[in-house]
Amino acid sequence: MKIEEVAREFDLTKDTLRYWERIGLLPPIRRNTSGYRDYTEHDMNWVYYIQVLRKAGMSIESLIEFVKLFRDGAQTREARKSLLADQRTQLAQQEAEIHKTLKYLDYKIEHWDDHMLGYETERLAYEGKD
């Protein structure tokens, strides 16, 4: 598949696809005889994966590391699987962070009149358990 089609399929620009490949966010894409990128289904899978994880706020740095390890290092089934689990853990931490902030906002809305009381009070609401 040509870059144009991939871009359309995932609603990305061609520039972004080339950029992602350049910085290692995507594996090097195979070229046809004229030097044009030819995306396989497998490549598309990567594009999709990156796109989804980026949308969820995963850092580019982590994703590059993931792609790198996944391709070069972890050759075994289990190693690769555990890399996925690592990604999941990272994301779960982000979710926890957001959840904490939601609790904080709930507190703020609830105890709305105390908004000006002081951030120490608020910090308790933020750090506090559910």
Add this chain to the structure above:
Amino acid sequence: MKIEEVAREFDLTKDTLRYWERIGLLPPIRRNTSGYRDYTEHDMNWVYYIQVLRKAGMSIESLIEFVKLFRDGAQTREARKSLLADQRTQLAQQEAEIHKTLKYLDYKIEHWDDHMLGYETERLAYEGKD
């Protein structure tokens, strides 16, 4: 409180505090007779709020709008309260996005052997209900 102390308290740089104020992410801070910023407890509260929401991934743009409305426009209790609720909604959407992605990763780990099957299959796992 002086800028240095505030910076230390929240583990931010002085430059960041000034930057945030400049772009409207913080209200204008009162100055003492020598023109130095003098942060009140109320200001600290704002700093804390901004920091927490930023850490959770809330966009600066949204936060600037929030600070602006909160200070200038919405003078009534209820209006201000509903602004907070809006912030909460935005954050809840981010949480939902992450949650969807977690489900996707769970699927990927579970059906790990099909990793190369094709992204359409994966898209179903991502878009699908819990």
Add this chain to the structure above:
DNA sequence: CTAAACCTTGGTGTGAGCTCCAAGGCAAAC
């Protein structure tokens, strides 16, 4: 066969979000 419509690389531009620096004023310590 030529023109339009692709593709390539390399380089430059852009906006966000800081970060650092210079020049100069105030303040606390000796």
Add this chain to the structure above:
DNA sequence: GTTTGCCTTGGAGCTCACACCAAGGTTTAG
């Protein structure tokens, strides 16, 4: 009262994550 250190503003510099452009090769449509 001067040195040291903190503060101010204005502006320049920097990194990230693209977006855009130019020059040149290829493929396709007429």
